Amino acid sequence: MTNIPLTAREVRLLRYQSGPLKAEHFEVIETPVPSLGPSQVLVRNRWFRISISTRLMAEAGAVTVKGIPFPPLKPGDTLADGAIGEVVQVGPGTSLEVGNLVLHPLGWREYARVPAAQCKRIEGPNVDPAAWLGHGWTAYAALVGGIQVRSGDTVFVSSGAGAIGSMAGQIARLLGATRIIGSTSSAEKARWMQQELGYDAVVTRDGAPICEQLTEAAPDGIDVIVDMVGGDQLAAALEISRHGARCVLLGAVSAELNPSNATLRAPVELDTFQLILRGVTIRGFSADEHAPELFDAWISQAATWQRAGRIQLSRTMCKGLDAATLALEQACAGQLKGVVLAELESC
Known part of the structure; x- marks a missing residue:
């Protein structure tokens, strides 16, 4: 039986920020462990996800955004994000049991009071948190259900070292694509993407104009675009897209990590006449x-690919709540790779 403490720690927004998000904008506080009501469970968190979308939701005037699985933050609010933890106490009216491992939306705290309806039970003793909390499933769903990758496709993935991009390139290859091109912020990340993730070519923001780099990397054009950035990268990829190309939009990092302030606007100028003539499909997903x-x-599918050694679930891990706020700052600054996860110590 797990001993439940009287108090536990969580991370709260200390004040609104303008410009880059810093660890100093948050505080780790100790608060009473919450009591339970009907159809609620108490979960001791083991891992939680650290998302760059926190920057957008920590801005003054932030609003609920469909697709971001946590609400806008006000000073004093506890952060939230996907988490995996062990049920240590159950309220009346729930089928979950003490000892169950569950996926739920209330990370950034050691103990979470969660409506049982928001918990997904995880079966089996061996859990890879990067599979359950990472955005591999976002990339998988986009490439299987949003658009379809075909054998022989050339695929471009923007923000290829990030939580989605680090998975999208690998999954596209497994689905039949023959040439995978990515973009990232630095030569160091580009080398990692090619050596560890199997990208055939990588364009970087600190190199020549993106359009020139893409034309050299994909001289015969691009069949599939998986975009997380928007802006000039999206425009450049669409400019050299082939007839019948498919583009799926999964994010807009250029807006979320805008140097001055996070925003919901990611404007870009496109030659739509050429897109019509080439029969290009663009889908937000x-x-x-x-x-x-x-x-x-x-x-x-991820478990099958992992057993066969065909996929790498890329992640950056940090230990504890105190390290998590710095990891959030580093993630928003583009310094980390893959999905960013915090691991909490066992109680």
């Missing part, structure tokens, strides 16, 4: 909204 049924399929 949210895995949570458009293909939630593919989550279980992703977990099963």
Whole structure:
């Protein structure tokens, strides 16, 4: 039986920020462990996800955004994000049991009071948190349900070292694509993407103009665009897209990590006449909204690919709540790779 303490720690927004998000904008506080009501469970968190979308939701005037699985933050609010933890106490009216491992939306705290309806039970003793909390399933759903990758495709993935991009390139290859091109912020990340993730070529923001780099990397054009950035990267990829190309929009990092302030606006100028002539398809896609049924399929497929040594679930791990705020700052500054996860010590 797990001993439940009287108090536990959590991370709260200390004040609104303008410009880059810093660890100093948050505080780790100790608060009473919450009591339970009907159909609620108390979960001791083991891992939680650290998302760059926190920057957007920590801005003054932030609003609820479909596709971001946590609400806007006000000073004094506890942060939230996907988490995995062990049920240590159950309220009346729930089928969950003490000892169950569950996926739920209330990370950034040691103990979470969660409505049982928001918990997804995880079966089996061996859990890879990067499979359950990472955005591999977002990439999988986009490439299977949003658009379809075909054998022989050339695929461009923007922000290829990030939580989605580090998975999208690998998954596209496994689905039949023959040339995978990515973008990232630095030569160091580009080398990592090629050596560890199998990208054939990588363009960087600190190199020549993106359009020139892409034309050299994909002289015959691009069939599939998986975009997390927007702006000039999206425009450049569409400019050299082939007839019948498919583009899926999964994010807009250029807006979320805008140097002056996070925003919901990511304007870009496109030559739509050429897109019409080439029969290019552009689709905005949210895995949570458009293909939630593919989550279980992703977990099963990821396990199969892992056993065969065919996929790497890239992650950056940090230990404890105190390290998590710095990891958030580093993630928003583009310094980390893959999905960023915090691991909490066992109680």
